Amino acid sequence: MKLLVTGASGFLGQYVVAESLRQDHEVRAMIRPHTDAQSLPWIDDDRVEIVRHDLCSGHELEDKIAGVDAVLHLAAAKAGDFYAQFGGTVIATENLLSAMDQVGVAHIIAISSFSVYEYLKRWTFSQLDEASPLEHNPNDRDEYCRTKMLQEDLIRTFSESHNWNYVILRPGVIFGRDNLWNARLGMAVGSQRWIRTGAWAQLPLTYVENCAEAVVTAVSSPSANGSIINIVDDDTPTQRRFTKLLLAQSQTPIKVIPVAWTIMRCIARSAWLINQIFFGGSAKVPSIFVPSRLHARCKPLRYTNKRARQLLQWKPRYSLIEALNRSYVANPQELNRREPVHAAVEGADS
Amino acid sequence: MNGSGRTKFKAAVIGAGKISEEHLKFLSLSPCTELTAVCDLSPSLAKYAADQFQAAEAFTDYSAMLSDCSPDVVHILTPPQTHWRIVTECLSAGSHVIVEKPVAISRREFHELWALAQKCDRQLIEDHNYRFNQPVLEIEQLVNDGTLGNIREVDVRMTLNIRGGGRYADVNLPHPSHQLPAGVIHEFLPHLCYLALRFLPEDLATEELQFDHVAAAWSNHGDDELFTFDDLDATVISGGVHLHIRFDCWSQPDCFSITVRGDRGSSQCDLFQPSVITAIPRKGPEQLSPIINQHKAGSELKVAARRNFMGKIRQRTPYEGLQVFLDRTYFALQEGADPPVTYRDMDHTLQLTEALLSEAGKV
Numbered sequence: 001m002k003l004l005v006t007g008a009s010g011f012l013g014q015y016v017v018a019e020s021l022r023q024d025h026e027v028r029a030m031i032r033p034h035t036d037a038q039s040l041p042w043i044d045d046d047r048v049e050i051v052r053h054d055l056c057s058g059h060e061l062e063d064k065i066a067g068v069d070a071v072l073h074l075a076a077a078k079a080g081d082f083y084a085q086f087g088g089t090v091i092a093t094e095n096l097l098s099a100m101d102q103v104g105v106a107h108i109i110a111i112s113s114f115s116v117y118e119y120l121k122r123w124t125f126s127q128l129d130e131a132s133p134l135e136h137n138p139n140d141r142d143e144y145c146r147t148k149m150l151q152e153d154l155i156r157t158f159s160e161s162h163n164w165n166y167v168i169l170r171p172g173v174i175f176g177r178d179n180l181w182n183a184r185l186g187m188a189v190g191s192q193r194w195i196r197t198g199a200w201a202q203l204p205l206t207y208v209e210n211c212a213e214a215v216v217t218a219v220s221s222p223s224a225n226g227s228i229i230n231i232v233d234d235d236t237p238t239q240r241r242f243t244k245l246l247l248a249q250s251q252t253p254i255k256v257i258p259v260a261w262t263i264m265r266c267i268a269r270s271a272w273l274i275n276q277i278f279f280g281g282s283a284k285v286p287s288i289f290v291p292s293r294l295h296a297r298c299k300p301l302r303y304t305n306k307r308a309r310q311l312l313q314w315k316p317r318y319s320l321i322e323a324l325n326r327s328y329v330a331n332p333q334e335l336n337r338r339e340p341v342h343a344a345v346e347g348a349d350s
Numbered sequence: 351m352n353g354s355g356r357t358k359f360k361a362a363v364i365g366a367g368k369i370s371e372e373h374l375k376f377l378s379l380s381p382c383t384e385l386t387a388v389c390d391l392s393p394s395l396a397k398y399a400a401d402q403f404q405a406a407e408a409f410t411d412y413s414a415m416l417s418d419c420s421p422d423v424v425h426i427l428t429p430p431q432t433h434w435r436i437v438t439e440c441l442s443a444g445s446h447v448i449v450e451k452p453v454a455i456s457r458r459e460f461h462e463l464w465a466l467a468q469k470c471d472r473q474l475i476e477d478h479n480y481r482f483n484q485p486v487l488e489i490e491q492l493v494n495d496g497t498l499g500n501i502r503e504v505d506v507r508m509t510l511n512i513r514g515g516g517r518y519a520d521v522n523l524p525h526p527s528h529q530l531p532a533g534v535i536h537e538f539l540p541h542l543c544y545l546a547l548r549f550l551p552e553d554l555a556t557e558e559l560q561f562d563h564v565a566a567a568w569s570n571h572g573d574d575e576l577f578t579f580d581d582l583d584a585t586v587i588s589g590g591v592h593l594h595i596r597f598d599c600w601s602q603p604d605c606f607s608i609t610v611r612g613d614r615g616s617s618q619c620d621l622f623q624p625s626v627i628t629a630i631p632r633k634g635p636e637q638l639s640p641i642i643n644q645h646k647a648g649s650e651l652k653v654a655a656r657r658n659f660m661g662k663i664r665q666r667t668p669y670e671g672l673q674v675f676l677d678r679t680y681f682a683l684q685e686g687a688d689p690p691v692t693y694r695d696m697d698h699t700l701q702l703t704e705a706l707l708s709e710a711g712k713v
Contacts, residue, residue, distance in 0.1 A: 032522040054523040083368040084517060091392045154394060283663040 001219060002026040004068040004105075006055060006096065007075030009035045011179055012111070012171075015212035016072055017042050023216050028068055030055075030075070055092035061099040070107035070165075070219050071100060076151070082143040089147040090154060097158045106164040109218045110155045114172050114204055114230070115145040119295040124261075127302040128204075130170075130228050140292045152228075160226075167218045171211050171231040172204025172303060177327045179208070180246055183297050185239055187288055195257045195288075197264040199240040201300035204232045207323030210316040217312045224311040232303045233316040233323070239298075245320075249328055261300060268294045357684055359383050362419055362445075364412045364436060365427035366390035366399040369450060372669045373425045374403040376676045382684060386419045412436060416443040423448060423683065429526035430537065434459050437474065441466050446473040446683060448676070451540035455530070456713070457700040464693060475679055476699070478544045478691045480606070482671035482678070485619035485626045486545065489610055492617050493549055497630055499614030504549045506542045507596040509605045513572060513580060521576050531712040532568065533578030535597050536703075543702040544695060546586075546593045549610045554589040557694070559701045563587040566709035571600060584706050595706065606668065621668050624661075625654030 003020050007013040008029035020027045021042060028049045031037060035052070042048050051064045055075055065071070073096060077088025093110075100108065118133045138146040152168055159166035173182050181188075184203050186196040206214075214231045218224050237245070243256060271289035275281055287293040308314050318326065361383045363370055370388075377385045389409040390396040400408035409415035416424075416439065424440040426433060426449040433454055440447050441463070453476035454460040467474035480486060492498050512518040518525050518534050530536035547555070554560070566584035570577050582597040609618040615630030627650055632642040678690040707713045 034521045056523050080516065081368070086395065086398070090394045090398075094392055094394050150394060150398065279664055282665060284665045285663075 001069040002028065002067065003216075003219065004028045004030060004065060004071045006030045006071065006073050006092075009037070009040055010074060011176070012174055012208060012211060012215075013074045014040060014042075015176070015208050016074060016215050017048060019209070019212040019216045020072070021045060021047055023220075025216070025219075028064075030064065055095050056087045058095035058098060061095055062102045065096075065099050065105055066103040068105055070109065071096065071105060072215055072219065073108055073110045073155075074215075076111070077147070078144060080143075082146065085143045085147045086150070090150045093151050093154055097154070101158075101162060106162065107166070107219070108155065108159060108164065109167045109169065109215060110151070111215065112152050112168050112170045112228075113144070113148045114170055115141070115296065116149050116152060116170065117296075119299050119301075120292045122295075122299065122301065124300050125302060127304060128230075129304050130230055130307050135292075137292070140290070141296065142287065142293060145296070165222075165225045167221070167224045167226075168228045169215060169218060169231050170228065171206050171214075172236075173206070174208050174211050175205055175327065176208030176323070177329070180324075180327060185243055185246075186298065189257070192252060193255050193257060194243075195259055196239060196243060197259045197294075198261040198298035198300050199238065199258060201239045201261070201298055202236050202302055203239055203242055204230075204301075204303045205236050205242070205320070206231050206233045207316065207318050207320075207326075209326070210318055210323070213317060214308060214312055214314045217314050221312045227307070227311055229308045229311055230303070230305065231308055232305050233318075233320065234305065235320045236303055237320055242320075245324055249324075261298065264288075264298070265291070265294065357382070359422040359680065359683065360386045360419065361423045361425065362387040362389065362415060362421035363399070363405075363425045363427060364389045364415070364440075365429075365450075366392075366395045367427065370399060370425075370427050372672045373427060373448075373676065374399060374405075376673055377425075378403040378405075380677070380680065382680050383423075386421055387415050389415045413439065416440065416445065421445050423680075426450065430455060430530060431526065434463065437463050438466060441470045441472050441474065444470065444472065446475070448475045448477065448679060450477050451544075452476070452536070452700070452703070453696055454700070457697070457704055460696060460700050464696075473683065473689055474696075475689045475691050476540075476696045477672065477675060478540075478695060478699070479669065479672035479675050480541050480545060480621060481548055482674035482690070483621050483624070483668065484670065485621060485624050486548070486608065486671070488626045489608065489617045489619060490548065492615075492628060492630075493610060493612070497615060497628075498610060498612030498617060501549050501551055501591055501610060501612045503592045503594070503609075503611040504546045505594040505596075505607075505609040505611075506546045507594075507598070507605065507607045508538060508542060509598045509601050509603070510538070511602060511604055512599045513577070519576070521574070524576060528576060528578065531578075532582075532707055532710060533580075535568075535579050535582050536707075536712075538597060539582075539595075539703050539706065540699050542595045542597065543706075544699045545608055546595055547695075547698050547702060550588065550591060550593070554591060555694070555698065557697075559588065559698055559705075561586055561588050561705055564705045564709060566595075566706045568710040568712075579710070582706070584709070586702065586705065593702075623654070623658050624668075625650055625658075627651070 003025050008017050009031040017027050017029050026047050030051050032054050033052045053064050077085040116134050118135045268289050268291045272291050275283045361377050377383045385405045387407045388399040388405045389412045393410050396408035424445045426436050430452050527534045527537035564586050568579045569581040570579050580599050584595040586593040606621040617628040619626045627647045629643040632639045682689040704713050
């Protein structure tokens with residue numbers, strides 16, 4: 001198949017292009033007009049065609065989509081204010097769908113996020129899966145949650161009304177080289193201190209190469225059509241274990257300050273009450289003190305990839321330790337290898 | 351009609367970008383307006399804004415919106431290049447128009463729009479929101495009651511780190527303001543001009559402003575082609591009053607300061623961290639006035655620091671003046687009175703803008 005990958009130069013996008021090639025697809029990789037393409041690992045591969053476009057603009061977008069069999073839509077905005085993220089995520093998707101419709105491309109695999117789920121009212125240690133309720137009050141969460149929910153709704157509504165093939169994938173936390181510490185581990189205080197809460201919370205991790213494989217596999221999985229599928233790996237670690245593995249490899253000493261989940265949620269709840277009583281809920285406080293955001297980041301829950309295994313016939317290729325080993329490889333070219341390169345992380349896990 | 355028996359205006363918004371949030375907030379809360387429609391080229395954004403602010407309908411075509419909803423007032427919040435076309439259609443459709451600055455790209459275009467507004471018996475009002483921020487109103491009061499004496503100098507400075515990232519620095523999808531004759535600064539310039547002119551003595555604010563001297567250094571200190579200019583350093587002298595206008599995106603921290611100096615005293619404020627510091631002759635021995643002024647400045651800064659801290663927690667923004675501007679505008683529309691921003695205010699702003707642009711050969 002010939003696949004268009006949007007957001008191809010992003011963290012996941014680079015691996016999705018590589019995985020598409022590995023699965024013998026041709027790729028049209030869409031990157032923004034001024035992205036430096038020379039550092040992209042597949043830039044010299046003859047099977048990759050680079051097209052430059054910013055999806056926030058629909059101008060002449062059709063030409064860049066015509067002729068592909070399916071679109072792997074990864075492009076999204078993760079930073080900026082609400083309107084910047086709305087443009088980079090929702091309007092970008094709107095332009096993409098409209099252009100696909102114009103040129104008769106009717107197959108899309110879209111990447112969403114775990115951020116769309118509701119966390120605050122869930123029971124601690126309950127299982128979060130595709131049937132779990134979505135955030136019912138996105139305005140209380142962050143811009144990313146709000147725009148990803150709108151994006152999902154747009155894709156689902158448009159695809160169903162046009163009778164397209166579509167799959168929406170919701171990866172958990174995607175990790176890999178240069179993307180190891182994440183918001184689910186707590187928060188940084190300066191450069192050498194880290195507040196960790198919810199030590200026994202399972203992390204919904206998916207290693208970037210595993211996730212990329214799921215994304216590309218979804219294109220050729222007819223049984224997945226019209227589905228929403230969570231993507232997490234098999235051996236998702238607890239926050240405590242993952243932090244320990246990362247610390248073992250950290251070049252700079254990082255002091256972890258543990259705060260019990262019960263205490264942290266009480267602090268956040270108190271901050272929320274004070275905000276309601278004294279400021280009518282209008283006060284802006286750090287995310288960690290906003291219950292809905294704190295719960296979305298650190299609440300101990302359980303996760304499953306049962307649906308992904310069923311519908312995509314996908315099995316995460318790399319275990320946690322293998323994934324970490326690959327993430328710490330000095331030379332990215334080494335990633336072509338399919339076996340762990342060294343055992344440094346394994347030693348730390350004992 | 352609303353509860354007080356006054357006219358309730360059917361209002362609509364064209365352009366649902368960032369600034370629309372402030373307009374929509376006002377329209378959804380004001381007792382004298384009924385938000386009938388939001389229009390944006392993006393269906394998702396139009397629908398989102400309509401849902402968030404309980405507008406009756408969302409449109410992607412403003413012509414359809416005008417014919418379907420017949421709004422009494424239209425807020426035009428689109429890029430400046432589109433103003434002439436949209437304002438013309440809205441006035442012709444019988445709607446009053448409130449438009450984001452600059453109302454028009456040139457003074458000639460503005461005069462055309464104004465003539466049309468007169469012909470249609472509709473109001474055309476440009477948003478001069480910062481004029482209605484509390485610190486500016488306080489300084490205005492000091493000028494009007496003669497506390498500062500005869501005004502000799504007005505200094506307006508905006509420092510914004512727009513090169514450090516965000517929508518103005520995006521090379522992938524350049525912000526529409528980069529296409530204005532003077533680039534991004536052109537979009538901010540009306541704010542600087544109307545604030546400087548606000549303190550020009552009445553006898554100098556004749557229909558056609560007389561400038562004895564205009565010097566404007568327009569620069570681009572960056573090494574890219576995205577920005578036409580990123581720095582403006584201008585001095586205008588009119589009847590012995592010096593106006594300094596400065597836009598800078600290299601210095602830090604961000605500020606939006608106004609200093610007004612008269613022959614009795616001076617007053618300065620920063621709209622980003624609101625406070626007003628005034629130095630005037632105080633009661634008691636003349637030699638003690640500077641000390642008393644310093645003492646009062648220190649007290650004011652302490653109070654302002656507490657107030658601004660609470661304001662930050664409560665997410666107050668420098669757009670506070672926009673709510674006052676809209677409130678006064680709708681009140682004027684109800685009463686059939688002059689709006690808070692008049693023809694002369696808009697025309698003078700464009701005169702000064704064009705005088706500065708002419709220094710860069712951009713008129």
